Amino acid sequence: MPDAYPRTTSSAVRYVPVIKDDIVIGYLWAATTDDAAQYVPREQAGDPALDAAVVWTQRLRWAKANGVTPLQALRHWAGEGEDARAGRVPVGTPFELPTLAALVELAAG
Template identity: 60%
Template sequence: MSLTDEPKFRTTFAPESYARTTESAIRYVPVSIDSTIVGYLWAAVSDDAAKYVAREDAGDLGANAGVAWVQRLRQARANGLAPLQALRHWVGQEEDPRAGRIDLDTEQELPNLKALEDLAAG
């Protein structure tokens, strides 16, 4: 392999994650870094789905937070938490420099994931 070759990545192990899409209603919370909303963590109300959605206007900060949330959600799933339990697990905790923070009393519901994606798109 030379420096001009495209690297080939292969995941050797990663804990399972929740499904990344749902047709059900969702509960969501805004994720903030330095008091700026960079994205939303959501969980399905009636099935096994949860994910983080970055706000388009958050740029790299929002996208980088997504990497941390993938790890956190996989950890939550591995520890047996249901999606809504995972969503609520980090509420009120100290801000993580990469993942951000979720303030108390910010959980809301939307009828579907598309509504949250529209919100994140601005």
């Protein structure tokens, strides 16, 4: 299995929304101080959010394998066309939260 970024962090996280069919289906995040990154599906978005997790896991493994830092990965897909499974990341400055738990809470809300 390809190498992956750690999926947890104790640092603050920067995140961007992942949008599919004009609905936020999840959030792509990266730790501000270490090598962690992951996609968090938004509970209210249902199956499309969970389906997108498969693609984002593959994309993040590709980024790690190609020497892309987690924070660079947040910007890497910004502005690209909408993928049928993964959705899209809009162009814009990432948001920041003090903890990963705060982002998980946002995704659950």
